[in-house]
Amino acid sequence: MAKGDLHAVIRLNKLEIDELRRQIGVLLREESDLVARDRALDEALARESRLADKHPEAAYTFPAFLTAHRQRKADLAEALADVRARIETTRESLAELYRRRKTYELAQDARDKRAEQERARKDQAVLDEVGLTMHRRRRAEDGEDGIGDE
Structure with a gap:
């Protein structure tokens, strides 16, 4: 890996993103x-209510059922609020990871572009040197070396 290469960091970031996406899936389920x-x-409340309306003897147990029902609803509401808060927190973390990944990718793209420009500059310098050498040889072969031609 070249100095300043962010590909490993980007891969690690992608793994973290995948893990958070899995966690969000679990939380959504x-x-x-x-x-x-x-x-x-x-x-169940609607069934019990209809049953209590039809059968007066069942109406005696309905208040206890209603109390238990309210407690279960409250417990579910609390659990639902907790899960939704965890989903929101995980989504925020995921968004932050996406922002970081974009930053890493932009930085890596800039580094890759600079490295490519540097390679192109070096390649051009080599080609210029080869061209100059060939030009000098041709001039020397043609007797145009410039020495004593005045």
Whole structure:
């Protein structure tokens, strides 16, 4: 690896990005599961409410069910808020990694361009030297070396 080469840093950054993207995927699945559980609780409440309306004896247990339901909803809401906060934090970290990667890539592109320009300059210097040498040889072969031609 050449001095000043950022390719290894860019590869490492890409690995970090991939890991954060996997983490976001896990968190999004967790969020989806919590939302599904919340919907299931709402459906259970609707079922219990209909049951309590139809059967007066079931109405006696409905207040206890309602208390438990409210607690479960509160727990799910808290868990959902936590997951969403972690998703947001991970997304911010991911955005920062993308910004850093872009910076590394721009710096590496600039370094690559400077190195290519330097190689081109050196190649041109070699070609100029070869051309000058060939010109001198031709002049020497033609007797035009300039010595005593005045």
